[in-house]
Amino acid sequence: MRARLAGMHQRGADGTLEAIDFELPADPEVHMGGHGLYxxxxxxxxxxxxxxxxxxxxxxxxxxxxxxxxxxxxxxxxLKVTPLPGVISTLSNAADFFLVSRSPGPMVSW
Structure with a gap:
């Protein structure tokens, strides 16, 4: 299935998306949920x-x-769910998964 992997993209300065060569390492420094699942x-x-x-x-x-x-x-x-800020703006926007339920309502949790 590796040949069918979806590619990653980053946003260029002009706003367009460009393909990047990116793959999580087989033995990562930090294990994330779902790492290596295909x-x-x-x-x-x-x-x-x-x-x-x-x-x-x-x-x-x-x-x-x-x-x-x-x-x-x-x-x-x-603990309340808070927005997840993007660290590298060319790779990801900030993610606020509960924006609709939080505004103007109360903070949410799991």
């Missing part, structure tokens, strides 16, 4: 369906229903 849209849809079906996948139980229920709980306590 799959198709169909794979991802089966994965999401498994979560929505209390851990049941196409070929049987993958996760216990109790595990799915535990994953749905708030494990952050009173």
């Amino acid at each position: 799959g198709t849209v169909g794979d991802y849809m089966r994965f999401i369906r498994m979560w929505l079906n209390d851990g049941r996948g196409d070929h049987g139980q993958v996760l216990r229903p109790e595990t799915v229920a535990m994953a749905e709980q708030n494990h952050l306590g009173d």
Whole structure:
């Protein structure tokens, strides 16, 4: 599947997107969620369906229903979701995943 990988782009000074040669290292200095996972849209849809079906996948139980229920709980306590600022502006904009629910409403959490 590596040959079918989606490419990364960065925004040029004039606002256009240009392809860049970028790939996460096989042995990273910092392990991030999802690092090194590759799959198709169909794979991802089966994965999401498994979560929505209390851990049941196409070929049987993958996760216990109790595990799915535990994953749905708030494990952050009173911590609130805040905007995620972009560090390198040519690679990423700031991400405010809950802008609609926060403005003008209260701060949100998981």
